[in-house]
Amino acid sequence: MEKRVTFNERTLPYVLVAPQIIVTLVFFFWPSGQMVWQSVLLEDAFGGNSRFVWFDNFVHLFEDSAYFASVRLTLVFSALVASLGLAVSLLLAVMADRVIRGAGAYKTFLVWPYAVAPAVAGVLWGFLFNPSVGIVAWLLYAIGIDFNYVSNGNQAFLLVVFAAVWSQVSYNFLFFLAGLQSIPRSLIEAAAIDGAGPGRRFWDIVFPLLSPTGFFLLVINIIYAFFQTFGIVGSLTQGGPGQATNILVWKVYNDGFRGQDLGGSAAQSVILMAVVVLLTFVQFRFIERRVHY
């Protein structure tokens, strides 16, 4: 889409785009270019010397079983976060859409977790499940479950999933609620007159009409689980115990900053970049479809 009426100026438009273009060039293109360049270099441990190694970093990565473990972990993680997060928030949104009394209050109380930083959410959940002082850990112990996320890898993983879902529920809830409220009442009333109960109406009318929102949220949630859960991992488990919560985005940071393996870390970033490009592409394709829906 283009404007029919425009202004004629020679230099002004360049002045206006300059700040954003400069910031983008310096803090986006320069580092991204370096990242791609670094992914084909091998730097020795003391810095300074580096040599061009073609795709050795990628080959190393693909031969590394730890990397595949992290890939598998991230896939399971994002599948769990996305499915749990979507299911819980859809349930809450459908219920909030039904009730008349108190709908506004429910909404207010369900949206604010969005404002809690993932890193802080990690701290809160770590406190609840802390093996020595956590109240939930204490309750679990009382019913015979020894929950210790500091030493048990599976439990640590589960806890990160919970915290991640908790952080994302309000976002999903808002979009589902908006989607539900845009469904024409007349359709639902017509179905009710024809004798369809609430369950039938949900599966035959609401659910199909909500599927574009659901699909959009699915992509957003996968992106969220892949990248924005960094803060949760950072303040809850730091990738451990062992490799139990070492998801890809944490591994990039950990290998690059703590392990000083710049080439390997850059190669991982390039692969992650491919994932984002793919997901963004899927999302844009979908939005185009939604327009024609």
Place this chain on the structure above:
Amino acid sequence: MVENRPVVTFLSHFVLIVGLIIVAFPVWMTFVASTHDQATMLRSPVPLLPGPYLLDNYRQVLFEGFGRGFSDTPTWLTLMNSLIMALGVAVGKIAISIISAFAIVYFRFPFRMIFFWAIFVTLMLPVEVRIVPTYGVVARLGMLDSYSGLIIPVIASATATFLFRQFFLSVPDELTEAARVDGASPMRFFRDILLPMSRTSIAALFVIQFIYGWNQYLWPLLITTKESFYTVVMAVSRQATAVDATPSWNLLMAMAMLAMLPPVLVVVFMQRQFVRGLVETEK
């Protein structure tokens, strides 16, 4: 609702209330922990109701930090840094994107589409992914441990530019024509017509970007080494990973409450702008 089914209505309320309790529980426990003294918080099980040490704990973290030589940074300082960063990110992002969107929509000039795509591709690479090389660039520019280093690298993003572009495209051409007939310069048109019309979009974006800036974690963690530049979110996280060594849960949780409070208040009191911003920036 189309028909009256008391059982289903009851069930809806029940599910919502259970949901609310689960959502609020971690924050409630955090608040409770921030109102007890250290000894109480180390006895298992921890209390479920608030205690009498609220003022003491908050005063200590706000003005003295954790003490015991562990971290003496007072939390008011980290809150201040977070505020500067959040405002800087929100204002900076809005400022640079509204003028670049104005240029891209209202002018025809060579390389216009190249600029547009250059901005567009920043969507492709979240800051978490390009963190290592970005750190290198910022270090080379000597921007470590500075507010400009905290703010400027984070404001390179396309979402705000898109939002304004979308909005400007919906502004009727008649307004532009009228302004031109009256002899208004482009900047006059921008200031007197476009800017006032964009008020609601700006407010919505501001809320979203303020929260985004406040909640940054990885970036401040990397580029600040001096405690005087720590932001509150990273300070909480740093303390949390060391809390088993010096178990001041009451102080840590008071700090966590302070870290959550400003963005939560923004969301609660500016809910309409918040919802609008959330929905619009994702289009």
